[in-house]
Amino acid sequence: KQEVTQIxxxxxxxxxxxxVLNCSFTDSAIYNLQWFRQDPGKGLTSLLLIQSSQREQxxxxxxxxxxxxxxxxxxxxxxxxxxxxxxxxxAARNYGGSQGNxxxxxxxxxxxxx
Amino acid sequence: xxxxxxxxxxxxCKSGTSVKIECRSLDFQATxxxxxxxxxxxxLMLMATSNEGxxxxxxxxxxxxxxxxxxxSLTLSTLTVTSAHPEDSSFYICSATGDSYGYTxxxxxxxxxx
Numbered sequence: 745k746q747e748v749t750q751i752x753x754x755x756x757x758x759x760x761x762x763x764v765l766n767c768s769f770t771d772s773a774i775y776n777l778q779w780f781r782q783d784p785g786k787g788l789t790s791l792l793l794i795q796s797s798q799r800e801q802x803x804x805x806x807x808x809x810x811x812x813x814x815x816x817x818x819x820x821x822x823x824x825x826x827x828x829x830x831x832x833x834x835a836a837r838n839y840g841g842s843q844g845n846x847x848x849x850x851x852x853x854x855x856x857x858x
Numbered sequence: 859x860x861x862x863x864x865x866x867x868x869x870x871c872k873s874g875t876s877v878k879i880e881c882r883s884l885d886f887q888a889t890x891x892x893x894x895x896x897x898x899x900x901x902l903m904l905m906a907t908s909n910e911g912x913x914x915x916x917x918x919x920x921x922x923x924x925x926x927x928x929x930x931s932l933t934l935s936t937l938t939v940t941s942a943h944p945e946d947s948s949f950y951i952c953s954a955t956g957d958s959y960g961y962t963x964x965x966x967x968x969x970x971x972x
């Protein structure tokens with residue numbers, strides 16, 4: 745059974761700092777892994793999706809990496825801004841099962857102080 | 859990019875009444891839609907998967923008669939919480955996919971049952 749863990753649960757950094765959010769998963773047979781952002785009381789915004797055959801994806805100041813063998817993914821945020829404050833969720837999708845079988849971590853709540 | 863609209867964003871209802879939540883894909887045909895429930899500081903938990911024109915597939919522990927899901931078209935799925943109780947108060951989020959690539963999430967519905 746796939747389990748997704750995110751560490752740390754919360755992170756507070758000063759503006760401008762580079763930071764890394766961690767995500768680990770127990771079953772390496774994933775179809776893809778997706779990073780989302782969730783603002784308080786809001787839905788999820790997809791940030792980056794990494795297919796199982798890929799090692800990383802980049803979008804602007806965000807870079808996500810995937811290491812299936814070690815069951816890890818990281819989300820790197822460069823030059824953080826107060827607007828980056830939100831909860832970041834990673835979700836692993838396995839082969840087989842229902843297509844909705846995204847297994848989510850509990851998220852990392854990021855606070856960027858001006 | 860793909861957009862999913864979820865309505866209402868917030869609803870307060872009396873115990874014993876029913877509430878309907880709509881999820882629409884605005885610019886793509888969603889062959890599959892998913893309904894999640896999220897408790898405070900917790901992961902998203904998949905409730906059910908619905909495919910257009912067929913019955914929804916519910917996850918273990920989710921009451922089919924309580925959470926009615928209808929996916930009548932390729933752009934609309936509805937979740938009806940019947941005979942709502944205070945313990946049904948939660949954040950409900952839908953997502954949709956038109957292919958096996960990624961998922962687009964709605965903005966969520968905060969349900970409060972009083």
